[in-house]
Amino acid sequence: MTPLGRPLFIGHEIYRHSSYGGWHPLRIPRVSTVMDLSRALGWLPRAAYVTSPRAKPAAIAAFHTPDYIAALQEAERTGEVSAAVRARHNIGTHANPVFPEMYRRPATSAGAALLAGELLAGGGVVYAPACGTHHALADAASGFCYFNDPVLAILSLRRQGLRRIAYVDIDAHHGDGVEIAFRDEPEVLVLSVHEENRWPRTGALGDRGAGNVWNLPVPRGFHDDEMALARDAVILPAVQAHRPEAIVLQCGADGVTEDPQSRMELSNNAHWAVAAALMPLAPRMLGLGGGGYNPWSVGRLWTGIWGTLSGQEVPERLPAQAEAVLRALRWEGRTRVTVPPESWVTTLRDPLRGGSIRSEVRDRISALRSRLTAEA
Structure with a gap:
């Protein structure tokens, strides 16, 4: 089990004062x-909180190239990148800017991912909400992601002797970097549910690779009842059939109605x-964060994930101290400051957002389930 036999939360204070810049979604x-x-x-x-270490370059090189790691370190040191480095490694761009902690911050998340694999060697539950940067490539940043900590977490689990890993991604954006890393590895199940025609515009229904990759692109307006069908008809059967020794769940919060980066509902x-x-389906569970660009909705959703993983009961109304945390948040844009509705600061749980299941959603889920059943 994890130390003390209880779910563990890996965090760090670096995230409190670090951002990608005043104009960036992050x-x-x-x-x-x-x-x-x-x-x-x-x-x-x-006793449940673990401070994340900062991963060393040699450990990050389990997936990322030494040249890329060195380029991030140098960009952090100098505060700039050359045109050649920008072209090769995709840093110093609008999406992946140079900022003061651009190596230390992702290296800390990478450290959480690597540590999580070690903590889960004997079983248990770990939550690392700073992780979930599923777009990063071995030699380049991509989509706000500098190091691919889901990949590093899976590699860490495998170094503990585990072979069968299930990676489930419910971010609004396709987990392309993780798919690329494991598309030819049949012992690693990679399953992504994401909005179609949303950046990076990969992860089509038929995209497979040579391994154990499954994609469910869904239309805009995808709601709770449609996700419940996807969960019961695709996600759970696929994970059960894989018989994983560990499950890694990427819980990007950008699919909720209030998030500006998707059109899911x-x-x-x-x-x-x-x-x-998913929790009962394997002896090890690792929860990750991911996307999420509304400070109230992402904070509430990810706190609820920790509550789920650690067996907490969600209160109908938040106590005053918790309410104060949410009231203190600010979301400043270039021309306005968002004033949150009361429900964003007084409750943790959203109202249910369901509806009729559309035929296009039902047809895609049915098609993917048929393929899963055929290969079971």
């Missing part, structure tokens, strides 16, 4: 909000239900 606080809100709810005692209940349903 200018908002996320992990620090989850830490503060979990503590305010009494869900994060000191989920509530945070959908993510919590997927996490709860």
Whole structure:
């Protein structure tokens, strides 16, 4: 089991004061909000909290190239990149900017991923909300992601002697970097549910690779009842058939209605239900964060994931100390400051957002289930 036989939360204070810049979607606080809100709810005692180490370059090189790692270190040191480095490694761009902690911050998340694999060697549950950067490539940044910590977590689990890993990704964006890393590895199940025609515009229904890759692209407006069908008809059967020794769940929060980076219509209940349903299917469970660009919705959703993984009961109304955490958040744009509705600061659980299941959703789920059944 994990130390003390209890679920563990890996965090770090670096996320409290670090951002990608005042104009970037990742200018908002996320992990620090989850830490503060979990503590305010009494869900994060000191014994459950583990401070993430910063991964060393040699450890990060389990997936990423030494040249790329060195380029990030040098960009952080000098605060700039050359045109050649920008072209090769895709850093110093609008999406992947140079910022003061551009090596230390992702190296800390990478350290959490690597440590999680070690902590789970004997079984248990670990939550690392700073992880989930599923777009990063071996030699380049991509989609706000500098190091691919889901890949590093899976590699860490495999170094503990585990072979059969299930990676489930419910971010609004396709987990392309993880798919590329394991598309020819049949012992690693990679399953992504994501919005179609959303950047990076990969992960089509028929995309497979030579390994154990499955994609379910869904239309805009995808809601709780449609996710429940996808969960029960595709996600759970695929994971059960794989018989994993560990499950890694990427819980990107950008699929909820309030998020500006997708057009999905989920509530945070959908993510919590997927996490709860997956937990009994393997002796090891690793929860990760991912996308999420509304500070209130991502903080509430990810705190609820920790509550799900650690067996907490969600209160109908937040206690005053937890409410104060959410009221203190700011989401400043170039021309306005968002004022949150009361439900964003007084509750953790969203209202359910369901509806009729559209034929196009049903048909895609049916097609993918048929393929899964045929290969079982």
